[in-house]
Amino acid sequence: MQGNAEAKTVGTIGQAVRKDKATGGFKRWCHLLWQSKTGTVGFIIVLSVVLVAIFADLLVPHDPVENNLSDMLAPPFWMDGGSAAYLLGTDNLGRDILSRIIVGTRVSLLVGIFSVVLAGIIGLLVGLAAGYYGKWVDTILMRIVDSFLAIPSILFILVVLAVFEPSIMTLIVVIGLTNWVSYARVVRSEVLSVKERDFVRASYSIGTKDTTIIRKHIVPNIISSFIVISALSVATTIILEASLSFLGLGIQPPDVSWGAMLTDGRNYLATNWWIATFPGIAITITVLGIIFLGDWLRDVLDPRNYFSKKGGA
Amino acid sequence: MKKYLVKRLLQIIPVLFIISFVVFVLVYMAGDPVALMLPEDASESDREAMRAALGLTDPFYIQYFRFVGDLVQGNFGTSFRYNQAALPLVLERLPATFELAAASMVVATLMAVPLGIYSARKQNSLVDLFITGGSVLGKAMPNFWLGILLILLFAVNIQVFPVSGRGTIVHMILPAITLGTGIAAEMTRLIRSNMLEILNQDYIRTARSKGVSSNILVYKHAFRNSLIPVVTIMGLQVSHLVSGALITESVFSWPGIGLLLVQAVNGRDMAVVQAAVFVIALLVIVVNLITDLIYRLLDPRINYS
């Protein structure tokens, strides 16, 4: 689980974010982004991938799933025998690789984003419950969290995939169900520290509702750690989805997944290298973009970095 | 030390309990295995009889206790694909996986330790930038794609290594590099940040003020301290190692437990899936326990009592 390292450092980030909102808003964020080269690159990559996914239907030059056996195994356009019709060539069934990569963004982002949203919601609820009610609720929930951390989540995922029919929905649910642990820990520790602060005790004493305390004091404090964990989770989830699809356990045809495209290409490595190469590049660039953006977010949202960047010793 | 060990061993029990529960619930939800076992023209009364014989008509909790009882005895059922007991099937694949895991850890350590230390010493230099960039790239690159690229380069284009299989040391090189690189990417980053932190410690300044040379400073004073987190880091990589092994074994048809598990999942061979999951989980727990013990041996500050 990658969230742990972050979880430690992101305790009190909320304040800095709120300050940002108050003083700068959109312009200030743009300025901060522009200052970081990798952040800018990451942002551009992520934005492009999202736009491609949204407008995939308009962008595809060919039908991504229809077989076209007369044009099968066409090389990319710059090679002998390649044509401008198939910029990145075609696969063993004559399907346009570029079109399939464009459509593949949808699966990657759908699984990546929604599983992380699901994990975030579960983590939030579990963390709130554990931190808020304490005692045996906390003990039991944290034991479960520890157990999830003790063994690789891929094992749970595989058991689920052995039982249920794999589909985009199954993947979202199962990855969401195994990834909530890092969120739960952050929320719990934040709740515990907020509970100890005087102003929260004070608001209890005047009878403020639990939900109000959660909304006013806890949510603002965890939001930035959520953003940072989520960014990295989306990256790892995209790789995970691709890996599972590559193993034949994930997305099934006719849905198009970058990982599954690699499986097709594997059998043609000796003669048609492009089938396996381009989807891999697509995955790597997308993930790289998300990591860059995530690292940048971590840097700007961390109050320590925030203040040191503003100057002073 | 003994007390601690007992405590840690006791902590394994709830973990195993939760895994067994999750697995059982999933299998329970999966529904009726009888349909798969009997011929299609079997009558409803035959099915009923079969269910009763298998204990599937019993209440949920009784079925669960029976399941746990079987687990404790190492009885995971019979693989319908191989038509033999699942556990021995899994266990006989272990050496291959151990071999691959060990080789990749060696590759990862040989790459990550020198690279991490070097880039920490030359912080913000061009080489540091290159190494840090490489480690991010290594993180972003899916394991299986790296494996395929390596096959494309070294087994297809220049035919120096075999495409797949296990046997000689030559077979092991590409899989070990594939799996090792992914782990090295994360390790390098952690070792670098760790080393940077250590090099800023007061005791490093003290050593410098004594006249210690910068090589001894790094390889004796700092490295010994960084070993402690490095062991933890290696322990943390076990999860990566497991998921990486599943994929790498599949890419290279390496006959290990990972390939077996993936094939079993694909073929819905539940007995093998369960056996493999439990064996891997137990191994991971044991490895974590061992790293924890090594950690304690390395750091004199930790109290043994």
Next chain:
Amino acid sequence: MTENLLEVKNLHTHFFTENGVIPSVNGVSFSVKKGEVIGIVGESGCGKSVTSLSILQLINKPGKIVEGEIRFHEKDLTTFSEKEIRKIRGNKISMIFQEPLTSLNPVFTIGHQISEAIRLHQDVDKKEAKQRSISLLRKVGMANPERQYHAFPHLLSGGMRQRVMIAMALSCNPELLIADEPTTALDVTIQKQILKLMKNLSNELNTSIILITHDLGVIAEMVDRVVVMYGGEIVEENDVYSLFENPKHPYTKGLLNSTPKIHQLKEKLQSIEGNVPTPDQLPSGCNFQDRCPFAMDKCRELSPNLVASTDGSSVRCWLHQEKEVVNV
């Protein structure tokens, strides 16, 4: 007049950070004679520690000595190569740091760490180094040194660790010992013991000491001459009696007024208004101008020079500018 063992001339150490250059030490000059104990005082952030670290070139990046000389036995240490300066470190000049807890390497025994210092500079075998380490431990007052030789730092108390640091620093009979806040992290009773130990050992070995502290009580007890620093510069220098008797710079006066005196029951302890400015936020004119109760218009415009008077003292203040200029 005995010759100067160490002479720091016009030292400038700057830190080159992303946010610009921070001039932590700005033209500091002072000297140390053989066997002399001098004190450098000032609040934290005034450049004391950076000055002391500069002497042995222990400044880490992005810090750098940009100007000045550090003459030790007439040789300028700033021109030394890394290899040459290593022969000085821990051998001719050694250091003691503030935090005895973090200044010792946690994974090596204290004996190993002392032996290491000995073996770095003296041609002795392991056994001999161990013997010497044990006798050093005895010398600094460790009970049962043969056993303590094998102890790890975390098993010792703060005072004991600082004794180990002293043993290590004295292991090669240095000519100069730089002690950077050696007692700040310790209990008051332990402080006394450690100071006494340092004083006795330096007398015995005729070691010069540069004692860096913010504690004027420590200064009064230990040193012969005092250098007062503020904002990366020396603002006053004098022998210890004259300085306590007749402080000239308003900052020195402020420091003295904020120190409790037992035999002189004062109605109220005063503190200096405001905070120490960070080196990149110094005011225009005199560095101390914004906190100085005597500040005049001139102070806000022009920075005064360090002016020496005939009695051997010097001060950087417009209130005392009638004498000749010694330093730019």
